[in-house]
Amino acid sequence: MTTLQNETALVTGASRGIGRATAAAPESESDVEIALREALANAIIHGNHENPRKRVHVRFRCEPDEVSLAVKDEGRRALSRR
Secondary structure (H helix, E strand, C coil): CCHHHHHHHHHHHHHHHHHHHHCCCHHHHHHHHHHHHHHHHHHHHHHCCCCCCCCEEEEEEEECCEEEEEEEECCCCCCCCC
C-alpha cells in the first residue's frame, strides 16, 4: 500500500476526531477533511517526492471555535529569491 493510500484512513479518522473535539457541524468536518487531504497529498507528492522513507508530520490544535492544522514534509526547501 502506498503512502497516498494510507493517508485516506488517516484523514478520515483525524477529521472525525477533530469534529468531535470541537463539536463542529458536519460540513465543517468535511472542510477540515478536504484541507487535510490536500495538504497531505502536496506533502507526499511535491515535498517528499513519494519517497516512502520520508515522513509527513501533522500537528493540529482544536479550540471550540477554531481548528489549526500544520503539515510538514521532509523534502528539500526551495531557496527564496530576493
